[in-house]
Amino acid sequence: MEHAHGKVVQEGLAPLARDLRHAIPDVYAGFRDLHKAALAEGALPTKFKELIALAIAVTEQCDGCIAAHASGAVRAGASREEAAEAIGVTFLMKGGPATVYGPRAFAAFCEFADAAEAKNA
Numbered sequence: 168m169e170h171a172h173g174k175v176v177q178e179g180l181a182p183l184a185r186d187l188r189h190a191i192p193d194v195y196a197g198f199r200d201l202h203k204a205a206l207a208e209g210a211l212p213t214k215f216k217e218l219i220a221l222a223i224a225v226t227e228q229c230d231g232c233i234a235a236h237a238s239g240a241v242r243a244g245a246s247r248e249e250a251a252e253a254i255g256v257t258f259l260m261k262g263g264p265a266t267v268y269g270p271r272a273f274a275a276f277c278e279f280a281d282a283a284e285a286k287n288a
Contacts, residue, residue, distance in 0.1 A: 177234045216243075247280060
């Protein structure tokens with residue numbers, strides 16, 4: 168069975184999210200503000216926060232969250248090795264399901280990293 172991850176997931180969710188965002192704009196604005204505040208540079212760099220979010224996305228088995236935070240981690244400067252190690256911790260904390268969603272998360276990360284490298288080449 169083929170399973171989507173990365174940009175394909177984001178593209179599929181975009182029109183659905185747009186429709187709901189138009190219906191409840193204040194709720195989305197509040198979530199956007201929370202997202203911005205939670206991932207802002209602080210005692211922890213944004214890169215680490217995105218890697219934490221990516222790991223949580225694996226444990227929650229949320230493909231949309233995986234795509235969003237794989238992309239965010241790349242934008243924040245995380246390396247493939249850092250992403251792999253963060254995903255590895257999910258195996259400890261979630262067990263077998265993480266061995267299914269972890270590879271999806273790593274593939275999504277690598278997809279976004281490849282695109283960023285191609286853009287910067």
